[in-house]
Amino acid sequence: MSILVPRDKLIEMYSIMVLIRAFEDRAHELFAAGKLPGFVHLYAGEEAVAVGVISNLVKGDYITSTHRGHGHCIAMGCDIKGMMAELYGKRTGICKGKGGSMHIADFEIGMLGANGIVGAGVPLAVGAALALKYRSPGNVAVAFFGDGAMNQGCVMEALNVATIWKLPIVFTVEDNQYAISMRSMAPTKLQPRVATARSFAERAVGFGITAVTVDGMDVLAVYEAAKAAIERARRGEGPSLLDCKTYRYYGHFEGDPMVYRSREEIEEWRKRDPIRLFKERLIRMGVATEHELEALREKALKEVEEAVSRAEEDPYPEPSEAYTDVFTDPYY
Amino acid sequence: MSERVITFVEALNEALSLEMERDPNVIVMGEDVGVYGGIFGVSKGLLERFGSDRVIDTPISEGGFIGAAIGASAVGLRPVVELMFVDFFGVTMDQIYNQAAKMRYMFGGKIKVCVTIRTTIGGGLSAAAQHSQVLYSIFAHVPGLKAIIPSTPYDAKGLLISAIRDDNPKVFFEHKLLYGVKGPVPKESYTIPFGVADVKREGSDVTVIALAYMVHEALKAAEELAKEGVSVEVIDPRTIVPFDKETVLKSVKKTGRVVIVDEDYDRCGFASWVAAIIADEAFEYLDAPVKRITTPNVPIPFSPTLEREILPNAQKIVKAVRQVVRKI
Ligand SMILES: Cc1ncc(C[n+]2csc(CCOP(=O)(O)OP(=O)(O)O)c2C)c(N)n1
Numbered sequence: 001m002s003i004l005v006p007r008d009k010l011i012e013m014y015s016i017m018v019l020i021r022a023f024e025d026r027a028h029e030l031f032a033a034g035k036l037p038g039f040v041h042l043y044a045g046e047e048a049v050a051v052g053v054i055s056n057l058v059k060g061d062y063i064t065s066t067h068r069g070h071g072h073c074i075a076m077g078c079d080i081k082g083m084m085a086e087l088y089g090k091r092t093g094i095c096k097g098k099g100g101s102m103h104i105a106d107f108e109i110g111m112l113g114a115n116g117i118v119g120a121g122v123p124l125a126v127g128a129a130l131a132l133k134y135r136s137p138g139n140v141a142v143a144f145f146g147d148g149a150m151n152q153g154c155v156m157e158a159l160n161v162a163t164i165w166k167l168p169i170v171f172t173v174e175d176n177q178y179a180i181s182m183r184s185m186a187p188t189k190l191q192p193r194v195a196t197a198r199s200f201a202e203r204a205v206g207f208g209i210t211a212v213t214v215d216g217m218d219v220l221a222v223y224e225a226a227k228a229a230i231e232r233a234r235r236g237e238g239p240s241l242l243d244c245k246t247y248r249y250y251g252h253f254e255g256d257p258m259v260y261r262s263r264e265e266i267e268e269w270r271k272r273d274p275i276r277l278f279k280e281r282l283i284r285m286g287v288a289t290e291h292e293l294e295a296l297r298e299k300a301l302k303e304v305e306e307a308v309s310r311a312e313e314d315p316y317p318e319p320s321e322a323y324t325d326v327f328t329d330p331y332y
Numbered sequence: 333m334s335e336r337v338i339t340f341v342e343a344l345n346e347a348l349s350l351e352m353e354r355d356p357n358v359i360v361m362g363e364d365v366g367v368y369g370g371i372f373g374v375s376k377g378l379l380e381r382f383g384s385d386r387v388i389d390t391p392i393s394e395g396g397f398i399g400a401a402i403g404a405s406a407v408g409l410r411p412v413v414e415l416m417f418v419d420f421f422g423v424t425m426d427q428i429y430n431q432a433a434k435m436r437y438m439f440g441g442k443i444k445v446c447v448t449i450r451t452t453i454g455g456g457l458s459a460a461a462q463h464s465q466v467l468y469s470i471f472a473h474v475p476g477l478k479a480i481i482p483s484t485p486y487d488a489k490g491l492l493i494s495a496i497r498d499d500n501p502k503v504f505f506e507h508k509l510l511y512g513v514k515g516p517v518p519k520e521s522y523t524i525p526f527g528v529a530d531v532k533r534e535g536s537d538v539t540v541i542a543l544a545y546m547v548h549e550a551l552k553a554a555e556e557l558a559k560e561g562v563s564v565e566v567i568d569p570r571t572i573v574p575f576d577k578e579t580v581l582k583s584v585k586k587t588g589r590v591v592i593v594d595e596d597y598d599r600c601g602f603a604s605w606v607a608a609i610i611a612d613e614a615f616e617y618l619d620a621p622v623k624r625i626t627t628p629n630v631p632i633p634f635s636p637t638l639e640r641e642i643l644p645n646a647q648k649i650v651k652a653v654r655q656v657v658r659k660i
Pocket residue numbers: 067068116117118145146147148149150174176178179180252363392394416420423
């Protein structure tokens with residue numbers, strides 16, 4: 001089936017995946033070097049989910065994101081110079097330095113915001129879907145959220161209202177195996193209690209939502225599953241849920257000692273690195289040569305480097321900026 | 333006092349383990365409190381020592397597990413439940429303010445709800461709008477909840493032990509910038525009563541009232557002002573429900589000048605309430621208007637330059653004290 005994806009699309013997907021990876025690897029270094037203030041949650045390892053889903057979106061569609069939102073932003077087309085400046089807290093940041101890594105948004109391109117509150121983006125996406133159904137039938141909303149968020153009350157409430165209102169929405173669970181230290185599914189010796197007793201897909205079915213479990217390290221598998229779900233939503237057939245099995249490479253946040261998992265486990269997952277899997281596949285399919293794909297990676301590295309140099313040079317916001325944007329009028 | 337010096341985190345950890353040893357009804361629950369030892373390390377080692385029946389890692393379901401801690405406390409356990417950041421209270425507030433806070437009263441005083449909700453507060457880490465708030469005023473506003481806000485390792489240990497033994501629902505606020513702060517803490521168990529303010533520094537010209545991390549900023553300011561010949565008394569109420577009005581009023585009557593430092597948002601907050609009490613009950617002793625140093629009514633911004641602009645700090649306290657001592 002995946003052979004039906006046009007070559008340009010495949011190349012574009014690969015380019016975005018390597019751009020996300022380059023951005024995240026660099027952010028990891030910058031944080032360690034003390035350049036980035038605040039909390040930074042990286043998406044490296046999970047690229048296939050954002051790219052597989054978002055590659056199906058068109059103008060007018062919406063997404064909501066999480067605290068681990070850089071990948072979604074980049075896949076939606078946020079300006080990475082603005083993103084990097086935002087991580088630095090500079091005036092030129094995509095949100096003027098007011099939000100930081102956890103609060104990047106660009107409504108004009110349908111990116112309705114990362115979020116510091118686990119699960120909070122999900123009802124917001126339901127609201128976006130409600131607006132679309134009314135105002136712009138054929139467009140869809142996608143809520144990205146973690147395995148941990150799946151246990152939040154507002155998420156379950158959102159699943160319910162989306163079903164009863166038959167909204168054009170795709171719930172995308174990024175099951176990266178952990179919510180900080182909590183295993184999403186498999187109990188361990190120390191943690192006999194797991195965060196959930198049923199698979200997420202199974203739980204969604206309980207709400208009357210069509211759901212599938214997907215290999216979240218395989219971008220084409222995600223792409224195909226998301227395509228089916230998004231087309232259903234566009235046709236007005238209601239919500240779906242994608243339960244994407246994936247893995248985060250770095251700590252929960254930068255600086256996490258990761259006492260809850262072993263090096264071997266990380267290595268095991270890295271063997272199925274989503275970018276490498278896709279690269280091998282593209283070469284096998286004759287879509288691109290190793291050389292061409294390497295050039296795309298280098299281009300991404302360069303682009304990120306430019307964003308870093310710019311962010312380094314950019315000014316911090318004026319202190320008076322702290323008092324603007326509370327309301328639409330100057331009052332605060 | 334023993335000379336042993338430990339950090340604020342270690343003091344809290346010690347309070348938890350001492351109480352868990354002493355009373356089998358004490359359990360600890362919350363996100364990442366077990367295997368991880370708490371996101372800031374407060375419950376480190378407890379899972380290994382007390383097992384997973386008493387140290388419970390929870391899913392991200394604050395409404396569910398904080399509600400469960402409250403329910404368990406109503407039938408006799410003594411849960412210490414962690415809300416990782418106070419900013420997340422929104423997803424669970426009903427269980428706290430409509431259930432825990434009101435049950436005893438509504439049920440005619442027949443039950444005790446002894447739950448302790450530990451949570452982290454405070455800015456200064458560029459953690460942005462949803463991970464930097466203080467919000468104790470919101471909890472203190474609701475009748476039926478005690479509010480405890482320690483500023484030193486010594487107070488943290490004694491107040492947490494008191495909290496666990498207290499038979500009422502309470503929220504225990506830990507400022508994130510305090511976790512690494514060191515201070516002398518006795519090894520043995522001890523309690524600090526609620527509603528007893530601590531004079532952190534004696535002085536005669538101006539009373540500065542501060543909580544949590546702001547106590548340290550106030551002490552810095554006092555040091556600075558001493559060089560100018562201004563003698564500052566720093567009062568740490570330590571708990572705001574109950575509130576030690578007497579110690580505050582006594583100091584105000586002595587100095588005639590007051591600066592209240594409050595990291596919470598300015599509007600309808602702790603500082604305004606204390607200012608009102610002083611205006612009501614010590615007006616004739618005042619030699620200058622009561623000054624409040626608070627966080628302006630804006631969400632906490634991410635960028636360090638913006639965050640620095642809005643948070644109270646020693647410099648702003650110094651400026652305010654200079655203003656009140658000049659106005660005779
Ligand atoms: C309501 C709420 N509770 C807790 C947190 C603290 N927290 C931030 S991320 C996180 C884990 C989230 O896990 P998951 O949803 O699986 O996303 P992941 O980090 O794995 O991408 C937690 C507990 C929060 N931000 N908001």
